[in-house]
Amino acid sequence: MSTKSAASHYVEAAIWLIVVAFLFLQTFNFNQEIEIYRYGASSWPRAILLLMAVAAIGQLIFNRTRASRYEMGEIAKAMDESPEESEGTNANTGLKWYLHTALLLALPFVYINLPKLLAGTNDVGSPELNRYKLIVAAIVVVVFMLLAWRNRVGAVLTLPVLFAAMLQDLGFYALAPAFILGVMFLMGERRAGWMGSVMLGIYGILLLLFVVILYVGLPTGYVRPFYDFGTWVVTVLQ
Amino acid sequence: MEVLNNFLGGTVTLFSDPVGILIFFGGVVGGMLFGAIPGVSMLTLAAILLPFTAHLSPEHGIMLFSVIYCTGVYGGAITAILFNIPGAPENAPTAFDGYPMTQKGQAGKAVGAAVMCSAIGGSVSCVIMMIATAPIADWAISAFGPPEIFALVFFGLAVAASVGAKTFWKGWLSILIGLMIAVVGLDPVGGIERYDFDMPYLLAGIHFIPMILGFFAVSEVFVQAEKKVTGAYKAPKLSVDFPSFRELWAHKIAVVRSIIIGFFCGILPGIGATLAAFMGYNEAVRWSKDRMEFGKGKLEGVISSETANNSATGAAMIPLLALGLPGGALTAMMVGVFQMHDMEPGPLVFINSPDLVWVVFAAMFFANVSIIFIGFLETKTIINLLRIPFQFLAPMILLLATVGAYAVRGLPIDVLVMFIAGVGGFFLRRSGYSVAGIVLGLILGKIGEQTFAQAMQMLHFEFSGYLERPIALGLLIAGFMTLLASVYGAFFKTQPVANKPAEETANT
Known part of the structure; x- marks a missing residue:
């Protein structure tokens, strides 16, 4: 011990x-x-x-x-020590790794709160708030990509939380393809053809099952042009 | 004889109606499919379908949900065995041994056992349900009040804590995390806001479906993703070698024991199949000669858990139909179906709508029987999911979980809560805590607090009142004994028996 x-x-x-x-x-x-x-x-x-x-x-x-x-x-x-605790986690257990991961996991909450603070309003219809959301989203994504490069496990944990944080504003339809590609990339997939085909396959199956067959109203977002894209997809499919 | 006539009448009504047949088979396949797709569950399907049942007759609506319940509980075993992702909390103990069997290349054997035992447990439970609904309902009404239900919840949590994590203490801490999450929202007696931090979302409490999806499906993806990124990932081995009749026959006592445990757990309002599965598994460990093999891929672990949870499905309909009390999430949704048709489940249903009751009973029986036929065919297809590289499967699971969490209430914040729970589950699992324990604590927490409050009001706030209630007292003593045995094991045994399945449980 x-x-x-x-x-x-x-x-x-x-x-x-x-x-x-x-x-x-x-x-x-x-x-x-x-x-x-x-x-x-x-x-x-x-x-x-x-x-x-x-x-x-x-x-x-x-x-x-x-x-x-x-x-x-x-x-x-x-x-x-149990196998689960030690297996494959040697590089991902130190204080430095935890701090780095905490930094990554803070990004979704920066996206949620910063635009409201900058715009001074919480009104989803406010064009100023939406403009700040787009700017902060772009910055957060860039920072995420820079940090993810050095901590892929932390990035895998953060990407879904970031996706969920942006879901209400940017919508499922626009975010899902990027999310699918991001998860595949972080898990080590590099074959562009495979990534593109699998992304289209998963996206197509989900839209067919939930939007066309079951009429589940997935979030379209509030912020243009993402909102326009989401409503266009729904209109075309339904 | 009257029961047989009623059953035949229900069968004829069910299969003479083309719409009924369509809904029946739709429910059978849909329940199995949604139960078996990683990241979603029968609850997702039920939540999606709930609004549409307004367009169906009450018979068709309730029948659809009861069929989904039977086959969905089985379907959840497939993901538990193949991916270590229980389709529902009641499939969590199935993963303890089912997933290690997959890792050893015995996935087919584990799934085959789940098919057979789910069908046997569910069918026998349905037959008992038909024969004994009235007398058991009468007994439960008189014998089980809030003190007994609280005592049973306590006993169930004590059992679950002893098998749920790397150590006994972590098992209890996992349960207590779940209980604390259940505290968030309005208190069940006075409606006072607790831990809402001025957020309207927290006022309504944290919904259990995003939490279940987060702790099970998402955290499992994270664990596998970490292995993938660090190069420690090993693809599960494929096999379709179903167990032989001799292998199943060798576990006949485990099957009978689990049917009895599952039925009695299922019949009690608010307890349902989850506790049944945990108790079925735990008793199998307790009675086994080679306890140390549990958690490492022992067929009996899968058999005990799957027989017990399907046995509970038939029994869970008794409090629902006889008392109007739901036994779990899906039966709670059935109450919603009744209410959408301006009906209240309870004793009057038997008088006012006997056709509905017997069509539902017949449908549940045939749904359980159909698990054998459709289950084997479907399994051969679903087992091929293991061939898909995990980097392609992971985004699909995460997005299905996203839709599942969102579809419950249409709130994007539920998706955020689910992924945060997933991250939390990932770190807790790394440290040897049990996410199954957290989810069980979350589900039983509200029932526990509510029944404790009612019990204390009934007993005029005197704990000595429990001495006059032998069933409650017996369950409390059994719970404390389990607790003391675990404490003893934790400190004085070099390798506690409960640790073996528990270490694997940390995977779930």
């Missing part, structure tokens, strides 16, 4: 206890009496949080006990 591993147990327990403390403090916001129910609205979440704290401390004690047994040679080394 290395010092690094021991430290990670303390960090894990500390994260749990910080989350528990934060959520416990939040219970005071709804700690109201209910006439017919003596325990009120906060007792159930507080009981869960108490159990969480106990389990987090139990987990820490368990890990430390296991560590001391390990040092005495009582437990086989194979027990120390």
